[in-house]
Structures are given as C-alpha cells and as structure tokens.
Amino acid sequence: MISNRERIARKVxxxxxxxxxxxxxxxxxxxxxxYFDKSKKIFFQNEPGxxxxxxxxxxxxxxYEMLDAANRYVCELARGAFMDTPTSFAMIRGGHIxxxxxxxxxxxxxxxxxxxxxxxxxxxxxxxxMDLCAGCPQVLVTMESTTxxxxxxxxxxxxxxxxxxxxxxxxxxxxxxxxxxPKDGFTLIERFPDYSVDQILxxxxxxxxxxPDLKIIDIGVPLD
Amino acid sequence: xxxxxxxxxAIDHIQxxxxxxxxxxxxxxxxFGLVKELTRRGGKLENISLxxxxxxSEFKMPHAYGNELxxxxxxxxxxxAFIGHNxxxxxxxxxxxxxxxxxxxxxxAERIRIGGAGIGGFLTPTGVGTPIAEGKPVINVDGVDYILxxxxxxxVALIYGSVADENGNIYTTGVxxxxxxxxxxxxxxxxxxxxxxxxxxxxxxxxxxxxAPFIDAIVLAKEExxxx
Numbered sequence: 001m002i003s004n005r006e007r008i009a010r011k012v013x014x015x016x017x018x019x020x021x022x023x024x025x026x027x028x029x030x031x032x033x034x035y036f037d038k039s040k041k042i043f044f045q046n047e048p049g050x051x052x053x054x055x056x057x058x059x060x061x062x063x064y065e066m067l068d069a070a071n072r073y074v075c076e077l078a079r080g081a082f083m084d085t086p087t088s089f090a091m092i093r094g095g096h097i098x099x100x101x102x103x104x105x106x107x108x109x110x111x112x113x114x115x116x117x118x119x120x121x122x123x124x125x126x127x128x129x130m131d132l133c134a135g136c137p138q139v140l141v142t143m144e145s146t147t148x149x150x151x152x153x154x155x156x157x158x159x160x161x162x163x164x165x166x167x168x169x170x171x172x173x174x175x176x177x178x179x180x181x182p183k184d185g186f187t188l189i190e191r192f193p194d195y196s197v198d199q200i201l202x203x204x205x206x207x208x209x210x211x212p213d214l215k216i217i218d219i220g221v222p223l224d
Numbered sequence: 225x226x227x228x229x230x231x232x233x234a235i236d237h238i239q240x241x242x243x244x245x246x247x248x249x250x251x252x253x254x255x256f257g258l259v260k261e262l263t264r265r266g267g268k269l270e271n272i273s274l275x276x277x278x279x280x281s282e283f284k285m286p287h288a289y290g291n292e293l294x295x296x297x298x299x300x301x302x303x304x305a306f307i308g309h310n311x312x313x314x315x316x317x318x319x320x321x322x323x324x325x326x327x328x329x330x331x332x333a334e335r336i337r338i339g340g341a342g343i344g345g346f347l348t349p350t351g352v353g354t355p356i357a358e359g360k361p362v363i364n365v366d367g368v369d370y371i372l373x374x375x376x377x378x379x380v381a382l383i384y385g386s387v388a389d390e391n392g393n394i395y396t397t398g399v400x401x402x403x404x405x406x407x408x409x410x411x412x413x414x415x416x417x418x419x420x421x422x423x424x425x426x427x428x429x430x431x432x433x434x435x436a437p438f439i440d441a442i443v444l445a446k447e448e449x450x451x452x
Contacts, residue, residue: 067251086333091328093349124307130354134351161354
C-alpha cells in the first residue's frame, strides 16, 4: 500500500506539465520530482539561486558550491542558470516562476495558507514560502487532510498565523484535489477512488462545492 | 600584499556591539574558516548582532560552526529567515537569551541588497496580512498593498568566494553566490574567504561576480575547514 504522501506526490507529478518552471517547498513537495514522467522537461527553481533541469544527487564531501536549499546537488548545469539570492527572489516575487508547491498546516476557504508557525511556539523558519505565495500565479498546497490527532487542515478560517492571504489556488490531499479562491471557497474537482464524496466532506471543516465534472483520479499504480 | 590578510587580522575588525553579516545558505557558500575564527573570540566579544540567512546553521555539519558561534554567547540578536537546524540558538531564544528577527527570505535578501545600494526602503507584497506586517507601514500603490521594509547594513561582512584576484575581484560558482554577493556591498568592511587566489587578469572580467570595490580583505580558505 502506498502512503498518503506518495499518492499526493504522484498526483501532483502527473498534473505538472512539460516545460513548467516550478519551485518545490519542504515536505511532500520535495518528494515529487522522482515521479515525473521522463518525457517531461520540468525546470526546478530553488531559493538560493538556481534554475535547473535534471536530477538531484546527495552531497559529496568538501564541495558545497552546487548545493540547493535541501543540501542536494543541482545538476545538468548546461541547461540551467545560477544567480544570487536577491535575483532568485526577484524571479519568485516578480511572478516569473509560474507555480509553487508547498506544504501547509492549514488552508482556508478564503484561499489563505498557514505553514510557518504554530501558536505559542517560536518560529523556526519562514524560508521562501511567503515570497513564493506572494509572487507565484499558481500556489499548490500538498498536505494530508488531517493532523496526526485527526483535526481537519482544510478549514473555514485559519487559526494559525498566516503565510499569505488569498493566494492558494489548489489543494492536493489523500482525499482528492480541490480548487480554492476567496470568492468561491473550496471546490472538489477530483477524488481518489477509495474515498466517497461524503467521506471527503466529513474530513473538511469548511463548505465544499462539488464540481459537476468531478473526476476519479488514476495515478497509474494500485492504491492498496 | 594589498587586501590579502590572515583570518586573525580580518576578524580583529569585529568589536563588541557590532553588526556582522555571514554569507552562505546552509553549506553552500558559508565562509567556514572566518566563522571558526570569530567563534574563537568567544568570551572577548559581546552584544554582536548577527545577520545570516540560516544563522550559520550546521545543517548536518559535524563542525556545527553556527551552533558553536551562538553557544559562545557573543550574539545578542539574530536576523534570519531560517534557524530550525541551530538547536543552540533555538534553546537560547526559548530561554530569552537571544533576540530573533525572523524574516521572509526574499525580504531578508532584498533588505541586504538595498542596504548595499544606498536605497532607504522597498515595498513588497510579501507578508501583507500576516504577522510579518505588524508594526510596519503598509502602503497602497495603484490598488495593491505593500509592506515598507527597511535596509539591512553591517559593520563587517564575512563572505565566501570561489576565486579572488589580488585586487579583490571575485568569481563564485554555483549556488555559493547566494547572499555573499549582496552582503559584500552592505558592510563597511567586507572579508572574503576564497578557495584560490590568482593574479589580476586571470579572472575573465565578464565573469566577475563581486567587483573589487566591495571587497576590503581576502583570506585563503584552509581546505580542511571544508571537509565533513
């Protein structure tokens, strides 16, 4: 049986199109690239200052000049570019990277995202998430639908400190795929075959519209 | 000769109460030797304000330079975008011994860039409507809200370069450019730790990533500082 995180990663990998420039955040997003169909050419943008096409390999001893934000070597240099970090964020904030895929603690009906801090705990990182949300036209959130204690992470109004207001466009969970925008809230557009619509609605603490064109997801591998 | 100096002389420019920038993004482009030398001044320096993307996080480094630097107690404030790997810093923050200014990374980067460029502030959409905006002016331009963010500057910047010529022109490969390029511009005194020093002219002028006027001193890295 594949994990919730793997099915989410495989689904996003299917949906990202050939030729897209994408920034992948920590968590589930970092696990997506191995699932890309080899025929697709996806360009990875990474915060320290790199756009590249190709594969990542683990770090070697003593040579740190080609490491990305997750300590992985960035390869295929002939088809890529390096830049300083302010330029990297000009690329992000300026809307030149079409899509970002992020993890989240909560997403709400107003297309708000909370992913950097839980109340009462000191923040350990903001990283690039706030800039990615502010700049990227498409903000995809990947997360399991509930916390470890069973609390829904898709809610009507985020209770955690926000990362960005009204910027999320899609939510991918182990239940299915949702669009979201501040006007319409959540709409379920695709569902995994092992969850009924009623089961899905029970795990979302917010109104959810059902697309008249609701599709069943096939990620090409058995789910159980 | 000229700008080439020793780790000891370079770090002698740092005095108690100063603001110090340290370049690097985790392992990439962190001037390990300079951080080590600064850490050796533990007990002699105090009230240092540190500006560093990840607080010189060790991030799987057995040397744990960032942890050791914070553990000396010389740092009173950290301005950064990421600190999660520096467990010494996290404990000191929880204990109220270390002040933290956590920033969105793009805001952090741009504040350094404008600090070095003589610009008094910039307007960013990043963080509008979030706790980051609290206490800062929000300015509406043509219907869009932006936060006014101010420049970051330092007394001393410790940066990394791949190759320097003796005049201080620097070429840096790959991801190691990160914050090093702009920190070099934003400090009164900038020291570059480089893996190789060459004669002027040996770096193609078109490939220079940091031009000489931004560099005050050069130190040659010890290769053993860069081994895991």
